[in-house]
Amino acid sequence: MFKELNPLLHSELRLAVMSILIGVESADFVYLRKQTGTTAGNLSVQLDKLAKAGYIGIEKSFRGKMPRTVCRITERGRNAFAEYVDALKSYIE
């Protein structure tokens, strides 16, 4: 009757991050923080979880002298997101 909701995606902040990343080539930490309106600490933790699941890739580098964290959705992340959306529909349609 109801499809299971991937708990990693069923989180407001992680879902927002994935929702952003699915629509862009890449996005950096600062951008994600502004768009989601969350705290840096929370974002840091949630990005880690998404990365550990292989849903996003994180590249750290320096832009001049400042650190820079760029995130990008992976194919696995894309698939998981699509499945999650599909599962959600079993609840809301």
Add this chain to the structure above:
Amino acid sequence: MFKELNPLLHSELRLAVMSILIGVESADFVYLRKQTGTTAGNLSVQLDKLAKAGYIGIEKSFRGKMPRTVCRITERGRNAFAEYVDALKSYIE
């Protein structure tokens, strides 16, 4: 950009319960437990939360000698569900 997701509804089990109740006149504890596949303890706790928020009404009675718990969505619950679904769309569309 992203609408807030009502945390009371952003829970797999509570969402499933609301999803069932929105489509029927009423449903009892046993039916909800079977449809959702959850444990009685978990269902009991989550129904309480929905009831305390005024999203569902709970009537307790006896059917012959056995206790019976009947749940019904309220107008407030109906509205909250509709809003939640609408908010979700800002993430998945």
Add this chain to the structure above:
DNA sequence: ATAAAGTGGTTTATTTTATAAACCAAATTT
């Protein structure tokens, strides 16, 4: 009649998760 098992739950304890607070290293501003 009594013990064992089942029904329909509730309550309490444990684990997991989310969130916030504190911190760090370096850069920039005053």
Add this chain to the structure above:
DNA sequence: AAATTTGGTTTATAAAATAAACCACTTTAT
């Protein structure tokens, strides 16, 4: 050179979900 800002991470706390125990009965089997 002290204070503030940037771009984060780490750690502590609060909240939530889940599971395990339990309770009050009823039904079935002995």
